Amino acid sequence: MPKLDRSDFKYNAKVFEKNCLWCGTTFYASRSTAKYCSGTCRGYANQAKQSEEAVPYEETEKMISALLSENAYLKGQIQRYISDNEELRKIIRQLQSV
Template sequence: MPKLDRSDFKYNAKVFEKTCLWCGTIYFASRSTAKYCSATCRGYANQAKATEEAVPYDETEKMISALLSENAYLKGQLQRYVLENEELKGKLLVR
């Protein structure tokens, strides 16, 4: 699960704000070389890279790849919105 909030780390930890190369989710990483927000996105990217090197895509496979990419991006956005919604609910209940 990607860390979408800076508060998940210690207060003095070095943290890097990154954008996932696969799904486009903005996340916080403890390593400056991190490229993907999760192991799932890293796996999808490696699968896509392996299939591109092995056999060139035809048009249908390009569409499927694009849809999978969009699906992963939307999942990341949904997770972020759910977390923000829970935070707002918590703030409203405190008042």
């Protein structure tokens, strides 16, 4: 656990002076990868990160609804192109037989 005072470490210990990414407090850590001064700050940072990543339910529902309506529109377009294609094939067959 990081400490706020250098005197808590042995005199010959390898200690890194860091700034907490959450609250900005200067602290001393025995690991070079330490980012937060306490478990509390780490917890708050993780909560903030998770809330940023979460997509609101209403927004998700709107996106699903929009995708479904676009899907239905595209299916209709495909059906129209298929029927047009069949009509053109009939016309081509009639012209070839003449």
